[in-house]
Amino acid sequence: MEASNWTTLHPSNFILLGIPGLEAAHVWISIPFCSIYILSLLGNGLLLAVIKTETSLHEPMYLFLSKLALADLIISTTTLPKTLCIFWFRDQAIHTNACLAQIFLIHSLTTMESGFMLAMAFDRYVAICNPLRHSAILTNRVVAKIGLGVVIRGAVLLGPHPFLLKQLPYCRTHVISHTYCEFMALVKLACVDTTVMRAYSLLVAFLTAGLDFILVVLSYILILWAVFSLPSKHARHKSLSTCGSHICVMLVFYTPAFFSFLSHRFGHVAPHIHILIANMYVLFPPMMNPIIYGVRTPRIRQRALHVLGIKPS
Template sequence: MAFDSYVAICNPLRHSAILTSQAIAKIRLSVGMRGVLLLGPHPFLVQRLPHCRTNVISHTYCEFMALVKLACVDTTVMTAYSLVVAFFTGGLGLLLVVLSYVMILWATFRLSSKEARCKSLSTCSSHICVMLVFYTPAFFPFLSHRFDHVAPHVHILIANMYLLFPPMMNPIIYGVRTPGIRQRVLHILSMKAA
């Protein structure tokens, strides 16, 4: 989204020439390969760990660090590896998105027309909201396992919110931006208030 917005605002006349089917396929392939390279070793690493205590994790889904914590050996290397993976999957993505939006804002504020600036900022605002809704709860589960200062029930609640909240909020964020949907919701709410 950030790259698409950047191209649409900074190079609007070349948008279809830059974001060709081949370019999108390359982006998809690089994202997929990043996932395979970074997350592919997880099952093999966990399989090699000896578990001499319980084999029950206190989570609603199978999380790598929850499985690592069950091991009865030193897991410092796996914890460090998992932190590196968390940085490259979440942190690097966030860094690239922030860089993209800094460039978008730089280009937007250089536009001569106030109407064009407002339209560009309006388009970006929903994207930024989606990014905040996704990345804000994402870092808590990643980091809380590494530092053990969070009560297990709080960690489970936040981890589940990370899985449920962003997909639930996406249609709401984009729906509010769509004039037809916004008018219909306001009409229904005004009927109920009357």
């Protein structure tokens, strides 16, 4: 009897519904989703190949960018294949351990992405506000330590999430109204008080993405202050152009991320709208990051064309 009760409260599988209310359109929705996934794989794969093979790009900004591209690849591959299986084959079951692994990878890697973006903002701050000491401050050893620190922070702070979720009893249902497993989606299915767990999740979110965002904004305020203090119009334009791609990428990442996070906890958004935004949060940045950097960074653009065998006009 106790074994049966444990199985009921701790199911071996969860059921992912996809996008409730839009089931009839799942096949059509899968077309842009699949296209975004392919573009993400190609774009980030090309970006990694360009940075790896071009020694002139072995600088702090591009090294952080390569780590961002790798995180993007893993996030896309963690979510999209299962989502497409739901849309195409109605393969909605996901093993509990696979679900918990998906939660850990999504949340820890997006936390790492936020950290890498902060590192890139710091790199731009040093390059523009203290250019003569840039190479002395951001040495290869310092860059490696920053990268390791970002990875450890994401793994340690988000590591407890799957273990906490595994202990929860799910007596209401094991059906998740989503295209992938998400921390709050499982918390809402539990039939015990999860106030402490929700508070921990909020604290982690503030200490990672929230704090990173504040520091990124502060960095760019200082950068813009320094840029507009430059006497040369050409120097101002060059500095702003260099920062433009970073600002675009950060807007693409933080806007859907904060919308998804806040609407899940405090908002009253239609379920299908929330799920679509939540998917944009894990799909859109991986697709846009290589496009933005490829278009706005001449060194990456030229090398990418060379790798593809295209002669620049």
